[in-house]
Amino acid sequence: MTNAHHTLTRFNRPDGLRDLIRATVPPEWRTGPILGIAPHTDVLVAKAVTDGSALELALRPGHGPRRVRLGLRRLIPRRTYRATGAIAPTVVADEPGEGIIEVDLEIALNADRR
Numbered sequence: 001m002t003n004a005h006h007t008l009t010r011f012n013r014p015d016g017l018r019d020l021i022r023a024t025v026p027p028e029w030r031t032g033p034i035l036g037i038a039p040h041t042d043v044l045v046a047k048a049v050t051d052g053s054a055l056e057l058a059l060r061p062g063h064g065p066r067r068v069r070l071g072l073r074r075l076i077p078r079r080t081y082r083a084t085g086a087i088a089p090t091v092v093a094d095e096p097g098e099g100i101i102e103v104d105l106e107i108a109l110n111a112d113r114r
Contacts, residue, residue: 028052032050032051032052032053032054032074033053033054033055033075034048034050034072035048035073036073036074037069037071037073038059038068038070038071039068039069042062042063042066042068043060043062043068043070044060045058045059046058055072057070059105060105061107065106066105067087067104067105068102070101070103071098072100075093075099076093077093077096077097078093078094079092079093080092083101087101087102088102
């Protein structure tokens with residue numbers, strides 16, 4: 001348990017553990033775009049953070065390099081979003097506020113690997 005708390009303090013934001021216990025999160029996290037669909041085991045989500053209007057993702061391949069389709073939710077209907085790093089440079093949200101993007105995931109190699 002102590003190791004888990006230590007890890008949370010190193011990789012969490014200030015007061016993150018307190019907010020987790022109290023079930024309080026920033027309003028942007030409750031209303032901003034989210035990653036709704038990601039193929040399990042094909043893509044590993046290392047980071048998914050919203051600021052209320054944009055979504056920042058850090059993705060890793062689960063089973064080697066591949067192209068994956070990701071579903072985004074809580075978008076503003078009919079709005080065009082820039083999709084940096086995706087196959088298509090933009091995505092347009094549909095009427096329910098959802099969009100699909102495709103991303104090529106590649107394995108990052110460690111330069112010091114021997």
